[in-house]
Amino acid sequence: MKIRKGLAALFTAAALVVAPALTSSASAQSYPERPVEFIVPWSPGGGSDTLMRLIANNVKPFLGVDMPIINMPGVGGTVGLREASRRANDGYTISQIHEGLIVATEVGLTDLAWDDFEPIALMTASPQFLVVHPSEHYSNMEEFVAYAKEHPGEITMGVTLGGVPHLHAAMIEQAFGLKFAYVGYEGTGQRVRALVGGNLDAAIGDISSSKQFVENGDLVFLAVGSSKRMEEAPDVPTFVELGTDLELNVTRGIVMPKGAPEEARNTLEAALEKLAHDPNYIEQTHNAGASVDFRGQEAYRAYLEKLDATVKSLSEVLAP
Template identity: 75%
Template sequence: MTFRTGLAALFAAATAIATPAAAQDYPDRAVEFIVPWSPGGGSDTLMRLVAGNIEPYLGVDMPIINMPGVGGTVGLREVSRRDADGYTISLVHEGLLVATETGVTDLAWDDFDPIALMTASPQFLVAHPTEDYSTFEEFVDYAKAHPGEITIGVTLGGVPHLHAAMIEQAYDLQFKYVGYEGTGERIRALVGGNLDIAIGDISSSLQFVENGDLVFLAAGSTDRLDAVPDVPTFKELGSDLELMVTRGIVMPGGAPEAARATMEAALEELSKDPTYIEQTNNAGADVMFRGQEGYRDYLAALDATVKSLSEVLAP
């Protein structure tokens, strides 16, 4: 063996030894979690449960920074500009795919590295109490008699907009859309009497329903939920609608394989944590873990579905 080939062999061996050590160093500081939605909504609530319970499995803290705007795309734009080093993560749900398809943003789901799908949340048609209707059937009758007069709070160009349009189509109704950035913002507007109805979820709305400030007219789940057993599903009410929001963790595109694998493993362990599961259920969502490959497949299939419904969201 010559001196040069011997040196090359030593360098290769040293590299092979150093690589696992480098992988073990991640993470060596806090991982910043940019939540691209306002505080108080479903996404913020559920992602704070992830951040608040992840430290035993990841080994570092996960501080949250809320960065709302333009249907969740402002925060995701910031994430896309961050270094792909594993120290910035964010949240993706159906809203990004809808925003991409409707031209709200040029960002797409595959501009990011999907790490893990974490939760699924049924959506509800929520109403401000009124003498005009107290059940979904009465609401449909009233809405048909007053086309275009019912104001509904949604995220324009987002999933709530899609869900509202699906309700319109299924029951031959016509709403007047009012746009809000996040679930918490439009539910507060509904409580304040500035809207007739809105698309909401348990985490943002249940406290107001229990106080008598709001009422759930229908649930987008497959079956009635234990948390609100008296609320009928859309399927019970004559349609095949399933209105769900899934939420998963992503990193800026091109993140190191070791960082992606470590984060995926930590999130998988978290998804089995009884305390985390109970907290998520109490917030009106189910834990639904899928790792990198499964989450990527899910987003690709969902993207095809959103594209097939693009005419519903056309301006």
């Protein structure tokens, strides 16, 4: 009888030790139990909104739940991000950031910073080109750099002042030791049209805004900020090929409120990585003018840290 009682007590004690572990494991495997809300801090129909809807519309087979989108535009994307930062950090709210947040933080447009969030995954990249009006002074990047060094401050560069195009142009200045004369435009379309019309010497553009003009001979791509040459412009060298470590992209990445549970972060990261290899999603993203460029939590954080340091080093140039 005493032996039976002793065994019963032993099994009871073992069960108490094992039960919490089993409960914790079950909890880790239960996320997500309901839809994950996606705050897109931009207006419907824009580039970021379109690309984020492709994620939301395709992720369910890999995540297991719906991802309803809530558009919250305003002040360069910071209104929606402010709301996202205030949401419960339980893994059921996500949002989207790109290079614009880091620039907005540095120039004082917002006190929010990228590290007020948990970076989950970089999903897409839209490589940016240095595009120029045809000139007798240069026909490739080497000649452009040589001319710009001989004529500091004379090349007019179209950008969105205090925005990502301004950042990218300043990064080119820094990398090659150049000095541009900046001219501000509200959007990519405006500055590309000014460039085609001969009102600018150079601008920061992308495939969707500039390729047709390049094919017509109205503009020239000198270099691209992708890690490797783009199939849409195979003759255009990358800035890396030209001896720099420049990445000039408009990237879109997914973040959660600070302090989100590790299991939620890891589960969403895994689902997004599977989505990034889905042929249908890849094709849809390509058709929307971007490329899938998945980077998980660690790689995405490293990208943002490097970019943040670059923006800080250019703060005087970017200041409005």
